[in-house]
Amino acid sequence: MCSRKIEEIRLPQDRNRAQGLRNGALWLLSAVGFIAFSIFGLSLASRFFGGEIPALDPRLFELSSLAWIGLFLLIYFLADGLRLYYVLLSLGAQVRFREVFPLVFVNILFSNVTPLATGGGFAQVWYLQRRGVAVGTSAAATLIRTILAMLVIFTAAPLFQLLRPSRAGAGLVDMVIQSLSAFIALYLIGFLIVLLRPQWLGSVIDGLVGLLARVRLLNLRRRVRWGRAIRREVTEFSEGFGRFRRGPLRYSLGSAVFTVIFLLTLFAFPALLMSLLGYEVDWIRVIGTLSIVTFLMYFAPTPGGAGFSELAFAALMSGQIDSPHLLLVILAWRFLTIYLGMALGLVVSIFALRQPKAAT
Template sequence: MLLEEKVETAEKTVSIQAPTANENPDKQLFNKRMILKGAMWLGLLTIASVAVVFFYSHTGDTIIALSSIKLKYILICFGMVFIDLMLGSWRNHIFIQKFKPGVSHWVSFKANVANMFMGAITPFHSGAGPAQLYVYNRHGVKVLDGFIVSLINMGATLLFMPLAGLLAIWVMNNQLESGLIKILLKYGFSVFFTFGVVFMLAFWKPLWIGAALIKIAALCSRIWPAKKERITKWANTSYANILHYQQICKKLLQHHPLLFPLSLLMTTLLYLNKYCMQYVILLGLGIHADMLQVISIQILIQFMIYFAPSPGGSGFAEASIAVLFSRIVPTSILPVFTLLQRSFLLFFPALIGAFVILNLLKTHTISVQDDNHG
């Protein structure tokens, strides 16, 4: 059944537009300069971090480990990357097709990989959501509808990851002695708790969030009076959209009560596939470790770096891998494992997303130029 009775209030939403040839690229979220800059920082931080791990643990066995990787396990990892991308896209598609019937799954696939790419090259994973909205909007989905889908799935993530983190801590027991890991865990729980509270308030008490936005806007207007009109417009639009979001979500979940549990199930399978990938990589390197321990370690790493302040969690991820996996991965093999882990979980999906984003921007730019000349 389709979501037929949408609330008509607050229909004005701000479309995400690609930069045109005449616009200042520094003021746009999606442009080649910003993308190249983010990708450069991701690459530099990752190379530097892996280099530190390599020089710290390099022995003659490192080259041997690199040359003796078992190909069949690497092929399995590529298969798991494909499963990861499909699960991520279907997690969005089960909702998006309720708002826009007939939308192709291919659109959701592109939106998902674009999410992964922009999340990888922006601090705090901040570019992921806007990238997904951009792709959907370019294929005729309203921005607010795409935003609602993103928030519902974010709710599933905000519920799953802290619970998985607590379970992993219980499994690891007294093995978390590093000061860095404890700091990152506290940071992770603090950020997830904050986002979780805001998410729940936006759903259950939207008036509270709206009132808070109005007050913040009033304060900012006093500090920057020249931007008062823009700030006030943003606050009013955000207030209206929050109310709209809450009302549509209620109707969506009332009409389709199994969708959120399905999203939570798919979120669990999505991340379980990511976690198990580390075990397969270890098998490819000839290391037979306890699977539950490997999964627990990866749960903690994923949890700690999800909202890391560096692009793709670079630096934090490599440091966490070096500390936590050093218990089960020989020192000489640690650099190879780190490189493979980051490649399969981050770089390969991000490369696909980069192709999607750049192709859409190119297509949009050409269409804008054709319209201008026409």
């Protein structure tokens, strides 16, 4: 009898251990995929747009260059942390910035080792929960932060096309922006519906689930379970965004301002690198072009958009960067905005796993 009870205790432990091993293997496989797709994208960029394996340019390591790069990195990481911090404050979460700031690197790591950046939100909710933030509040905060960023990105491309005078050699960028403008407009409308009338979206999804049940693609039990989950998620998001809108104006404005600062810094990194390499840079043009690259990365099926991001950058920036520097700028851009953050995120995540869960 005693041995049977011991076996019953050990069985869940064994299942949890097996599940952990499977999850670890999936994360490792995804990380390997990220590296492989990145190398593949660079090789294709080199083949189609010129350029060889780049040699490190000493101009990027001059004291003044390192100071500018360090300043941009500081603004980039701080603004990323502050935009989530102010969203959390607007939702009434009792957190300190030093508790939120490590999420910058956790998000960069997990977003870039999962297809379509799906892992970043789950990792942030998990991290915040361990620091005493309710799951509903943290999920609403991460979703609102993402939507604010996507609204800026999806608005920047059409504005860039509308306000920037046409220039020679910009035909590819103009063609991409024009072809995506209608698609971007539809996404903006969808985001506004999610923000202002989330119940409409819930009704549409619930109707689609009902249709699947009527054509016998879903059984009744799953239909009921999915319907309850949809209503619960829509209600939680609606309540969360309602709290965000009703919260102190300084917090809402703070999240919007730091979202813009974060994205402007992200888009301006290639312009900074080009300037340090001696180019006469049209900063507005580079920032507008990078908004298109970032937009395309949202829909790349590979982990972190690896491969697609390098190709999109090379295709849209090849007219602005000479072939000998193209791969160097791509690698430096990805290192500063992604690879460095992923390395820091790995260290932060290891320490976060060791910390005990806070009482809620």
